[in-house]
Amino acid sequence: MIYLLAFRRGLSGFRLIIVGIAVSAILSSVNTWFSVKAELGLAVQVAVWGAGSLAGVEWPVVVAALAVAVPLLLLMPTVGRRLRQLELGDDAAASLGLAVERSKVLVVVAGVALTAVVTAVAGPVAFIALAAPPIAARLTGRTGSSDLLGAALVGSLLLAGADLIAQHAVPGATLPVGAVTVCIGGGYLVWLLFRESGRS
Structure with a gap:
């Protein structure tokens, strides 16, 4: 649907991103409405799944x-x-x-x-896809589509590591793995911003 809405005599990456953000916002509001209308037990299950959990x-x-x-x-x-x-x-x-x-x-x-x-x-485990390719590029020296396998391996290792942290970070409780990846991904983005501002 996003592809069709963004297509205008070809596909522009910028247009695809903007349309994707708009459709994502609409579908997020639909998800919220479903969660509000659902029974409490089901809504809790949906919330855990929405945080990303193994x-x-x-x-x-x-x-x-x-x-x-x-x-x-x-x-x-x-x-x-x-x-x-x-x-x-x-x-x-x-x-x-x-x-x-x-x-x-x-x-x-x-x-x-x-x-x-x-x-x-x-569930939607955040930040793995954002962090894995640049980390793989630093490890292998290859970038872009030439290192799809490296990015996939790094992503799986990041997910496994985040799940290990999620299981043992809080005694007696298991966190959703998505909560850990958001923390790691947020820290990674902050580091990137500081690094780029230092260069400029």
């Missing part, structure tokens, strides 16, 4: 998610090749014979589908 994720859920995710992961080499060409710019990619708009649709659909699978299992 607590209570059972093997049948993981197996079902893998059944969807594995075929999508098999697409990643194709998506990675197209991403590398798209990084050159639309005109350069088209001159190399790439179907630019179809490739963008493939990239968006694959990304949304993989994100949906993970979100369905663990």
Whole structure:
């Protein structure tokens, strides 16, 4: 839906972001309305899921998610090749014979589908996708689509580490992993801001 609303004789990254923010705000208000109308027990479950939590994720859920995710992961080499060409710019990619708009649709659909699978299992765990690529780039010296695997591995390690902290940070209680990643991600963003202001 966001892709279609943002499409105007091609897809602009800025327009996609603005439309995405607008649609996200609308859907957040719908989620809030559902939470207010729901029974108390269900509303609490929704709140925990909304914070992002690995607590209570059972093997049948993981197996079902893998059944969807594995075929999508098999697409990643194709998506990675197209991403590398798209990084050159639309005109350069088209001159190399790439179907630019179809490739963008493939990239968006694959990304949304993989994100949906993970979100369905663990909820919207914040900041992992923001922090993992730059950390992977620093570790490997590779950037952009050339290091999708590195970013995925760093992201999984960050999530596992955050879950470990969530389980043991407060004695006798298990925090939602999303609460930990928000704290880590917020600190990371503050560090980035200080670093950039120091450069300028």
